[in-house]
Amino acid sequence: MSESGQLKESHSEKNKELLILRDIHENHQRDSSTQLRDLEAQLKSSEQRVSDLNEIESSRLKEQLAEKEAEL
Structure with missing residues (x-):
C-alpha cells in the first residue's frame, strides 16, 4: 500500500474514532x-x-400554646 493510501x-x-467519541460525549451530556x-x-x-x-409543626405548637394559655 502506498504512503498516500x-x-x-x-x-x-481517526475520523471514525472521532465520531464515536463525539457520540459518546453527546450521550453523556x-x-x-x-x-x-x-x-x-x-x-x-x-x-x-420540609416546608409542609x-x-x-408550627400549627401543632400554636395549638399546644393555646391549650397551655387556656389552662392558666
Missing part, C-alpha cells in the same frame, strides 16, 4: 442533563415537604 486509511480510522433535571425535581419536592412539615 496508508494516510487515507489512518485518516478514515444527555444523560447528565436528565440526571440533573431529576435531581432538581427531587430537591424541589424535598423542599416542599414546618407548617404542620
Whole structure:
C-alpha cells in the first residue's frame, strides 16, 4: 500500500474514532442533563415537604400554646 493510501486509511480510522467519541460525549451530556433535571425535581419536592412539615409543626405548637394559655 502506498504512503498516500496508508494516510487515507489512518485518516478514515481517526475520523471514525472521532465520531464515536463525539457520540459518546453527546450521550453523556444527555444523560447528565436528565440526571440533573431529576435531581432538581427531587430537591424541589424535598423542599416542599420540609416546608409542609414546618407548617404542620408550627400549627401543632400554636395549638399546644393555646391549650397551655387556656389552662392558666
